[in-house]
Amino acid sequence: MTRIPARHMLALALATVIAPSWAQQAAGPQAPLAVPPQAPAASPGSFTVSDIRIDGLQRIGAGTVFTYLPIERGDTVNQTRVGEAIRALYRTGFFEDIQIGRQGDILVVTVTERPAINRLTLSGNKDIKTEDLTRGLRDIGLAEGETFDRLALDRVTQELTRQYNNRGKYNVEIIPTVTSLDRNRVDIAIEVKEGKAAKIRHINLVGNELFDQDDLTDSWESAESNWLSWYRRDDQYSKEKLSGDLEKLHNFYLDRGYVDFSIDSTQVSISPDKRDMYITAGLTEGEIYTISSIELTGDTVLPKEDLERLVILQEGSVFSRALLELTADSITATLGNIGYAFAQVNTIPDIDRDNRTVGIKLQVVPGPRVNVRRIVFRGNTRTSDEVLRREMRQFEGAWYSQAAIDRSKVRLQRLGYFESGSVNVESVPVPGSNDQVDVVFSVTETTSGSFVFGLGYSQLAGVTTSVQLSQNNFLGSGNRVSVEAQRNVYLQRYSFSFLNPYFTDEGLSLGYNLWWREFDNSEFNTAQFSSTNAAGQVFFGLPITESDTISALFGIDRNQIFAWRGSSPQSIVDYIDAVGQRTFHAWRAELAWARDSRNDYLQPTRGTYQRVSLETTLPGSTVEYYKVNYEFSKYWPINRALVLNTRFEVGYGDSYGDDRTRVFCRSQGSQPLPPPGLQAADAGPTPGGEACGPGSVYDKTLVASGLPFFENFYAGGARSVRGFRDNTLGPRESAFNSGYLQPMGGALKTVGSLEMFFPQLIKSPAARVSAFVDVGNVFRNVDAFESSELRASAGVALMWRAPVGPISISYAYPLRSQDEVRDANGRVIQHGDELERLQFTFGGAF
Template structure:
């Protein structure tokens, strides 16, 4: 298993800590941590009267776990050797270096050499307790690397030195109150249990930072980018007030760079002092510096093999004669040159910056030496970690090809495309180049990934405040059998919806990236349980979807389909405008031939949790001539991610939707007799029911006539707003126009033909240390209007709050708490009756369940 860098550093530190000072030459690996022999054993004496003799046999006494063969392997004496005191000393030292023995005595019995040993005990169990800052697995692996693990030989000196090293490690993390207490318990059969109890304590906090010698810049400007900072009200989150030697070293390097980027070539840090309070809880940092003078650039010269025309490469050099010297500008120039050469195959190109400093004139001459190195081919592209996703699915996202010249831009673009598939954990796609053995002009490009849940099987695990308990069976797979195809089969039922659906999408129907998909679904929908107008519908549809990429980030798509929508609305319970629309059309079943064209641009760097990039989508959906009603819907979506810092990502979102009818409006006139009984509508006696109002006359005796018009966007296609996916803090779908049913004062949300919603959201990806969760703070604004003429900015609603999103194994969980900043209260008349319905607030909102 490959160790993380933290593990490798810990293992190296622990190994270094226990290496004995006398071990300066190569020894057997098992002897690397041996205890040096006691002073009295350095020159052991044989029995009285013994001198040099020839060994006829060798006997080993005292062995329990270790075999005699192991002793003979390390013993530098064999039968037939003539030995003396010097040879005996060498033998004792050789056996001590194995680390297996606590005591070694060598004597003779006649001509037999007798080796008497006392074995060190074996570690039966190693227990770590109390460690939080250093993970148990990291610590255990570091101890295992130096032989301090279960089953290994116990070495007391190694344990003591490990204790000292762990104390130093915690001190480097600012925890000076740490207590490390090792306990060794003797067991039978020469075994021990080792327990290392750690009391980490609290990290010492930085109370004051003092910079001495800064005359040109304020201390606040110099320490603005430091990871170390004085304790403040945000330190609970940033943890910048916890002292660390490594962090301080990095901060001092930033200070040095700050001055070098502003021309202070002679800047130096003269002294650094860190003091701690007697209770080891407060730290005080003082750094003394010498700023020096500002240097300017006297000349800039480009040398070496530029490969490309020299004048083209010189345009990449940002440093110019007469400018104030800046190392950052020189680094940007070098990076631009190496990136340009890297894109045409020179993977190992280097730019050596050679400064010529004239301290008398306060100038620096710059020579940029270009060393392109060999031009490199990519021999092979290798994928690792994709246990489910086939290589073909990943290979078709590659913009770097095998056998082609190396291109850093193409390799980076391929990495982004893999991240945007959504099959891998956020930030888990890594790329490395490996030189081909025996070749200096070929490399292998290796992409390593960690796969995530690309699908789910959900059974009865959904709940939301809007829908209540959702019983559903859904099998969805965005990466079906590792093929990259998306398949979903669903059966769902809750208080307002029954739905059965099947969808399939092949994103690479052709090698050029043409996608082809199909959607089939049937549903029964009760809008009265959906916080919208009281009517129900039964829908069925079949659709085919085509998509074609036209650039790296742009795609156009088309949809064609047919659907059937049967509406059930009743006067007295449904809003009047809905019943009138149905009566004007003259039927409750709407048939549609539907088409949609869309353009999308997606430059986000990740599918699941992007940190930069933009998503835009424009779509036009319309029913084709011959449909029951003819209308269109325009929709525009925009979302941009701005990386503010390493810990903050800002997302700005906007959505605009508009719909209307096209063609002739549909008219229908109703006449009533004196007795109140309806007469046959126009057209029943040969008239034209589609004529404008007034073109038909009612029969004799009529006292009332009414003409209904079906115009504008159909009510069942209206836009809605409010809820967890638009303006949080307001109940789902309750914003916008409301209307009452006949003889009713209860106002029902009916939606509108114009929707405008915007949001500004700040994500804190490091607040929760999990790649599947993130916390955000947001401000949402938006509303729905009956039509364009009804739009008023004063009617926009707004809210602010915080949200938690978690991609749990059972499905996504979203929890938000929002406080309405702009809302409408109910208006009542003098009798207390509601004349204008206010907004329905719902500050805490959550959804649970579903598929990724």
């Protein structure tokens, strides 16, 4: 809307009733056609325009004026045409003042341009982001380079005041300043003094005799100031929020049968300093009503008795609007699953106030059966349509199914390619058709991988470099690719992993793993030995239901172990000597079953994840063993602000087949053999079970049994029991003649956790905060398990999906740990746990 000064509005009004004296206009060099109010009325006159001249232009071209001017050369002009021309030019919004006159037969248009906005600055705004404000100002034409309209500036001031009032800030001041510059330009500065938000000091309900006020306001978004208000912000008054709370109050009574409930009055008062709010509401509770009859009518499409089973309320029960709405929703959902996308259930009540009963008729209006014409995806700037389309359970050309659409939405959320909660679906009717819709899925892409590059130096490790690229949605294809190269004094690792989750159209996944590694385990807080690994694996996955998948892995690997007497624990040296070789070859197989019903991949709020796996080396491997692992995780939505996650993991491993046994002998009269692992000149190991040869006597028998030490489970750290150093829980052993105990891991692992997530504590969809309690440990075997040996910790954690990968920071306080015990001489009798309260991980999934 263009603002026209009052004097021009007056001139326009007069132009339609007062005729200019063209004889008088011609007498002077130039005179306006709009006659001043004091001029006497004259009889209408007209003239033919021989030429048109535009005066007063600075930035706007004459061609622009001619485009909007409804008068051309050769036109006959009278007072009506003049009024139309002035109004047309004012509607452009380019001019502050417009005058039209004549000089002979030349039409002279004199204009005063509105100034251009040279610079627009905002200051003081904290609650509303500058980018959002700038975008809104640009939408109404208040932006740098645009024509300045003071009316638009006034509207902005009013709208900002309203928005801050909605945030509870009633003492906000919006101060616009317009500074005139040369060349018809202006600078605009908008200063915002937000002030403090008004807080609700007291809420008073009057007339509630049956229920306590605390019960009535328990679900309200508005609340009196309390110790949690800094987080919930529930003590900030908002008219819209209060209206919603009063609606909740109404529903509270209607759900309990109080049909005549009413809110008689609502009063909101504010303190003189506009800092404190007081809310009072008067209500009438009424009496409880029961159901006298309930009947299903209309076109039910399905057999009537099938829909009647969905009716929750029964004759004689207390009236409840919530149960009534649930019944209607169940019926519409059932019809929606067979194609009736626009089905409705109209509730027709018959209230008998004398007997306090309600008769209800549920009228079913199915509407036309709807076919899905097209499925459309929006917002997938990186992910191809094919990747999303293969997750669809609703198909084009098929009958509309709400259940299939809901399932498709969940499958998209579980891909992990999009922001949590950003997958939205909408059914759009096809224009000109009442039985077709387009289903539109809107998504917001997020980071689906991580890139890690590290470069460092220390006297101990020397130069350390590492590069890792992991992408769960490689080039938008849905394939997962991971490449890693890492090198320092203690570690060299090169690996490649690939997975195609849709190798076939039926959903069979196919993947490969290749890696080579030289590794010193001591750097990972485990027993001191080193290894060189090389492996190649291929794995398959096949979905058997919507949430169940079975998978298989087959591979071959080679693991060369290096242990040293005096540095490595004696049991490791004994195991290697019992096997009789340092290189372990394995044909490996793994079978697994997983069930995943979580509603989101990145930040689930409900659903369960379970996985059972059996990994084993096949006969013919150097050592034959198996590992069984079970994982369980369930998310429980407590309310909109709290989500509880319960996690549990147990793993167990052991050998199968015959144990590997070796007997060590020595010559008679010679000194005992050195500790196993070093060969004596006059004696050597003999195959297990054989007697010592002539001239030799038995020295020692070594047996390799149970789960190999290099396959042990470990616990402790950011991904198991937080607050304890990575991999340090469980059995420990010292090296030969060494007092230092080294973590050995164990064949049995038990880890559990209770974690409460606070989705609304941080507004960013890429971050979340939680409080947790972790419990767990590893044990040498099943017989060594003791519940008293379980470790526990409690703390808080922050998880953030950074652009280069997920980051997790936790601070944990050990609740149950083992302290170090020394004797009177200061010697360590019992070693304590290694604690690490602040822990940080980068690049792992969470």
